[in-house]
Amino acid sequence: MLSVGLRLLSVGPILILFILIVVISLLTPNFLKPINIGNILAQTAVIAIVAVGQHIVILTRGIDLSVGANLALATVVGGLLYRVVDSATLVIVAMVLSGALVGAVNGIVYVFGRLPHAFIITLATLSICRGLALELSIGHTTMRGMPEAISVLGGSSTFGIPNSFFVVFGVVVVVVLVARFFVWGRWLYAVGGKPEAAVQMGIPINWVLVSAYVISGLCAGIGAVVLAGRTGASSPLYGTLLELDTIAAVIIGGASFLGGRGHVGHALVGALMIGVIRNALNLNNVNVFFQMIAIGLIIVLAVEADVLRNHLEKRVRVQQAARAQ
Amino acid sequence: MSTDLEPAPVLSVNGAHKRFGAVYALQEVSLDAYRGEVLALLGDNGAGKSTLVKCISGIHALDDGEVLIDGAHVALHSAAAARQAGIETVYQDLALFDNLTPAQNFFCGREISFPNWLPRGMRILNSRAMEREAEEVIERLRVRLPRKDAPVALMSGGQRQAIAVARAAVFARKVVILDEPTAALGLKESRKVLDLIQQLKSEGNAVILITHNMEHVIELADRAVVLRQGRKVGELKPNRDNQQHMVAMIVGAEG
Numbered sequence: 007m008l009s010v011g012l013r014l015l016s017v018g019p020i021l022i023l024f025i026l027i028v029v030i031s032l033l034t035p036n037f038l039k040p041i042n043i044g045n046i047l048a049q050t051a052v053i054a055i056v057a058v059g060q061h062i063v064i065l066t067r068g069i070d071l072s073v074g075a076n077l078a079l080a081t082v083v084g085g086l087l088y089r090v091v092d093s094a095t096l097v098i099v100a101m102v103l104s105g106a107l108v109g110a111v112n113g114i115v116y117v118f119g120r121l122p123h124a125f126i127i128t129l130a131t132l133s134i135c136r137g138l139a140l141e142l143s144i145g146h147t148t149m150r151g152m153p154e155a156i157s158v159l160g161g162s163s164t165f166g167i168p169n170s171f172f173v174v175f176g177v178v179v180v181v182v183l184v185a186r187f188f189v190w191g192r193w194l195y196a197v198g199g200k201p202e203a204a205v206q207m208g209i210p211i212n213w214v215l216v217s218a219y220v221i222s223g224l225c226a227g228i229g230a231v232v233l234a235g236r237t238g239a240s241s242p243l244y245g246t247l248l249e250l251d252t253i254a255a256v257i258i259g260g261a262s263f264l265g266g267r268g269h270v271g272h273a274l275v276g277a278l279m280i281g282v283i284r285n286a287l288n289l290n291n292v293n294v295f296f297q298m299i300a301i302g303l304i305i306v307l308a309v310e311a312d313v314l315r316n317h318l319e320k321r322v323r324v325q326q327a328a329r330a331q
Numbered sequence: 332m333s334t335d336l337e338p339a340p341v342l343s344v345n346g347a348h349k350r351f352g353a354v355y356a357l358q359e360v361s362l363d364a365y366r367g368e369v370l371a372l373l374g375d376n377g378a379g380k381s382t383l384v385k386c387i388s389g390i391h392a393l394d395d396g397e398v399l400i401d402g403a404h405v406a407l408h409s410a411a412a413a414r415q416a417g418i419e420t421v422y423q424d425l426a427l428f429d430n431l432t433p434a435q436n437f438f439c440g441r442e443i444s445f446p447n448w449l450p451r452g453m454r455i456l457n458s459r460a461m462e463r464e465a466e467e468v469i470e471r472l473r474v475r476l477p478r479k480d481a482p483v484a485l486m487s488g489g490q491r492q493a494i495a496v497a498r499a500a501v502f503a504r505k506v507v508i509l510d511e512p513t514a515a516l517g518l519k520e521s522r523k524v525l526d527l528i529q530q531l532k533s534e535g536n537a538v539i540l541i542t543h544n545m546e547h548v549i550e551l552a553d554r555a556v557v558l559r560q561g562r563k564v565g566e567l568k569p570n571r572d573n574q575q576h577m578v579a580m581i582v583g584a585e586g
Contacts, residue, residue, distance in 0.1 A: 187455055187456055187458075188452075188453065188454065188455055188456065189442050189444050189451055189452050189453070189454045189455075189456055190452040190453060191456075192431075192435065192439065192442060192456060193440075193452060195428070195430055195431060196428050196431065196439050196440070198430070199428035199429055199430040199431060200426070200427070200428050200429065202424075202426070203424075203426035203427065203428055203439075204428075204439075204440070205410075206390075206410050206422065206426045207410075207426065207439050207440030207441070208409075208410060208411035208414065208440045208441070209439070209440045210452070213452070214452070217452075266428070266429075266430040267430055319484050319485055322485045323484070323485060323486065323487055323488075324487075326477060326485070326486055326487035326490060327487035327488055327489065327517065327520070329487075
């Protein structure tokens with residue numbers, strides 16, 4: 007019984023996403039049309055990519071509030087570079103590096119500045135990056151123009167599937183493989199599962215933490231490429247509240263805020279769920295305030311599911327002990 | 332010391348001193364541990380047992396005195412260094428990762444991986460080798476687990492304790508230190524852990540056991556060292572007849 011419940015909880019998010027899609031497609035005839043699916047995927051791409059990085063950080067019991075501002079700064083860096091050289095490769099590299107650099111600052115100050123929680127430093131870099139992006143961007147506002155290749159990457163489709171979603175797919179696959187098959191991935195889960203034990207077992211916990219924030223920044227940089235490509239522009243105002251969307255995606259997807267649980271697929275499922283709900287409510291002309299309320303309710307549901315999971319696990323433990331006696 | 336064959340000790344602590352501010356946690360403590368022997372470390376709360384164990388397992392550094400492994404001086408400035416020297420410790424909080432499986436727990440921080448020329452974190456896990464080795468140890472020690480692929484979070488206190496001891500057994504080459512291994516366990520689960528300790532001993536490890544349970548000491552320990560207020564106040568072979576004497580030494584009631 008208990009183990010059935012636990013298994014159900016572990017596939018819960020995917021199950022709910024599936025049920026949502028079935029129910030919505032019955033209620034809303036246009037929902038399953040290829041063009042609408044394409045829309046959802048395109049709209050979800052940025053959240054999904056950045057949520058993957060957010061998930062890595064949450065795995066280690068941390069949080070990255072700076073991802074949205076980091077993304078905006080990255081687009082501005084790319085946009086400024088584009089004015090100097092018309093090279094898609096260079097612009098992409100600049101955006102991704104800019105993102106990773108901010109991530110590195112987050113990680114290094116958090117770990118070696120001995121901060122109590124990553125909340126504080128990433129809140130600081132949120133502010134710094136947003137300010138910097140506004141200061142650097144010409145006219146302190148949106149700058150038009152992106153190299154052709156980036157626009158294709160972020161804005162066009164192949165076989166009806168937005169190119170940006172191939173980027174999502176690539177990021178997810180790479181991160182899943184690395185988390186699963188590399189020592190670093192194992193260490194991420196160990197550090198999130200029990201940091202004190204990780205120290206006792208000789209895991210270089212400081213570097214594991216720094217690397218998590220670098221990856222999160224890197225994902226923000228990749229998200230910047232996709233968003234700049236889709237809009238053909240860079241803007242210091244991009245990614246406002248993206249940190250909340252990505253945290254929501256990770257939690258809704260079924261990762262634990264307590265760290266060490268869930269895999270990156272969960273972040274993708276969470277992002278898709280947010281995208282599907284927004285899209286369905288849009289198609290049914292439900293106003294945007296209700297969308298916010300709906301997302302909020304789902305977050306509560308997801309967190310309660312996590313609480314329930316911990317409770318069930320405790321019950322299983324007691325059962326085991328009873329069996330042993 | 333008082334063993335029959337007079338072999339050389341695998342672990343010797345000589346004249347250990349440790350001070351925390353004005354408080355002497357250890358003063359002039361010396362002890363030897365031999366292969367194939369269980370050494371009980373006894374003492375009231377605050378007697379210095381945990382401090383001594385932490386010094387041996389590389390968590391604290393001694394202010395004065397030395398630790399010898401097989402007669403050679405070793406510098407134990409980290410938990411990793413102590414493990415390198417062949418000293419495995421089962422901490423009271425077990426230091427288990429609830430979200431990982433037993434096999435993953437065994438090798439966490441010491442993963443079998445390749446290729447060797449890469450930095451540790453960038454290597455690829457050899458999960459099959461780790462699972463095989465974990466299975467072997469679990470079988471050898473006759474640890475009973477509900478499921479080998481389930482996270483440790485789903486296991487009982489006794490099973491978790493057994494996993495922590497088995498992890499030490501995977502890597503133990505010389506000394507295994509157990510800090511209150513049965514403190515939180517019921518009767519039957521305690522029995523299993525005691526059997527495990529017996530097994531570690533018969534495999535030729537020097538086992539250092541911290542416990543408050545005199546029954547366990549008499550049953551398992553070949554020798555007992557008693558600490559009080561940071562000093563070694565006695566050493567004896569525990570048996571039924573000197574149990575009272577042992578307790579008296581622990582609380583400081585004897586003349």
